[in-house]
Amino acid sequence: MAKVKVAVNGYGTIGKRVADAVALQDDMEVIGISKTKPNFEAQVAALKGYDIYVPETSKEAFAKAGLKVAGTIEEMIEKADIVVDCTPGKIGVTNKALYEKAGVKAIWQGGESKDVCPISFNAEANYDQAYGADFVRVVSCNTTGLCRAIFPLDQKYGVEKVRVTIVRRAGDPGDIKTGPIDALVLDPVKLPSHHGPDVKTIMPHINITSAAIKAPTTFMHLHVLNIKLKKDCTADDVKKLFQSRPRIKLIDGGISSTAEIIEFGRDLGRSRNDMWESCVFKDSVSIDDGELYFFQAIHQESDVVPENVDAIRSMMKLEMDNLKSIEKTNKAMGIGL
Numbered sequence: 001m002a003k004v005k006v007a008v009n010g011y012g013t014i015g016k017r018v019a020d021a022v023a024l025q026d027d028m029e030v031i032g033i034s035k036t037k038p039n040f041e042a043q044v045a046a047l048k049g050y051d052i053y054v055p056e057t058s059k060e061a062f063a064k065a066g067l068k069v070a071g072t073i074e075e076m077i078e079k080a081d082i083v084v085d086c087t088p089g090k091i092g093v094t095n096k097a098l099y100e101k102a103g104v105k106a107i108w109q110g111g112e113s114k115d116v117c118p119i120s121f122n123a124e125a126n127y128d129q130a131y132g133a134d135f136v137r138v139v140s141c142n143t144t145g146l147c148r149a150i151f152p153l154d155q156k157y158g159v160e161k162v163r164v165t166i167v168r169r170a171g172d173p174g175d176i177k178t179g180p181i182d183a184l185v186l187d188p189v190k191l192p193s194h195h196g197p198d199v200k201t202i203m204p205h206i207n208i209t210s211a212a213i214k215a216p217t218t219f220m221h222l223h224v225l226n227i228k229l230k231k232d233c234t235a236d237d238v239k240k241l242f243q244s245r246p247r248i249k250l251i252d253g254g255i256s257s258t259a260e261i262i263e264f265g266r267d268l269g270r271s272r273n274d275m276w277e278s279c280v281f282k283d284s285v286s287i288d289d290g291e292l293y294f295f296q297a298i299h300q301e302s303d304v305v306p307e308n309v310d311a312i313r314s315m316m317k318l319e320m321d322n323l324k325s326i327e328k329t330n331k332a333m334g335i336g337l
């Protein structure tokens with residue numbers, strides 16, 4: 001069977017990882033990536049052999065930088081079966097008319113509002129809803145991490161309510177512009193943060209509220225979770241449940257910080273030290289007064305990447321069974337090793 005032709009529009013933190021993850025699959029291929037600036041990321045894309053597409057107005061700058069251009073972004077979209085839009089938040093929505101005109105399927109990221117398209121996506125929780133769909137939004141990194149924990153708990157024990165506080169990393173490691181440098185910033189002051197309502201775009205029946213604080217760190221986000229379940233269970237039951245999930249990693253070995261998780265990723269030899277799984281601190285899982293508590297860390301640069309691959313598979317009808325798609329994606333990327 002011919003491979004599905006995937007274009008990655010926007011080759012930054014998320015886009016470069018999505019391109020590499022798609023390139024590892026045997027049922028899809030990257031037909032091109034887009035850049036607006038001929039910077040080091042464009043140089044690496046060229047070294048990796050990706051065809052680079054740019055806005056018409058950027059062609060001269062790329063020529064001056066000695067970077068070969070395969071065509072315009074519009075031309076890339078014409079050649080694709082599906083576009084993964086990884087442009088900055090709120091820019092992606094402005095590309096919708098382009099995708100509609102070309103009659104091409106598209107995936108947006110969590111920086112776009114839920115209104116960009118009717119379906120928000122998480123591979124474990126609602127893969128079926130995206131089956132054959134034209135437009136899908138993969139929810140944000142924190143929302144993805146929340147769905148991965150809440151969905152199996154709800155399936156097994158029933159979730160009465162979720163209360164979560166999120167300590168957000170302020171910027172990504174390569175980001176030289178974003179702060180704060182010395183503050184904890186309420187993000188936002190008015191509650192809830194977008195994460196709780198975003199979980200409801202996937203699991204509308206979940207009673208959840210969320211608060212978020214931005215902290216001067218780049219490694220990962222950290223969630224402090226308190227969940228009231230409908231059925232009784234022990235902390236060991238929850239650890240076993242999490243252990244059985246394809247995209248949750250139980251963290252032990254003396255690790256008590258996000259910095260050590262990233263070092264763990266480096267030691268594992270993972271590409272760009274990516275931790276694609278939600279990282280649940282094993283010893284934090286506890287039941288107190290009948291309620292579940294735990295900490296989980298989310299590697300913001302990478303956890304949504306396998307979700308994009310599964311979204312492609314569902315939208316392109318390459319696989320009906322979500323667990324089979326997840327297994328295939330995980331195997332190709334080395335997730336769970």
Ligand SMILES: NC(=O)C1=CN([C@@H]2O[C@H](COP(=O)(O)OP(=O)(O)OC[C@H]3O[C@@H](n4cnc5c(N)ncnc54)[C@H](OP(=O)(O)O)[C@@H]3O)[C@@H](O)[C@H]2O)C=CC1
Pocket residue numbers: 009010011012013014015034035036037038086087088089090091092109110111112140141172300301304
């Ligand atoms: N970073 C993160 O932690 C996460 C981000 N997301 C979401 O993923 C999306 C992408 O974020 P992220 O990867 O961080 O963004 P980046 O800023 O790292 O990358 C954006 C990319 O889009 C390109 N770009 C910029 N403007 C345009 C444009 N007008 N048209 C086409 N391409 C453009 C940039 O190219 P150039 O540099 O050449 O201008 C760059 O390659 C957002 O919705 C974000 O909210 C989701 C989960 C986590």
Ligand SMILES: O=C(OP(=O)(O)O)[C@H](O)COP(=O)(O)O
Pocket residue numbers: 089110111140141142143168170300
């Ligand atoms: O999707 C993310 O966070 P979120 O789940 O808090 O929206 C990413 O870390 C992007 O966050 P940013 O908007 O601070 O770059």
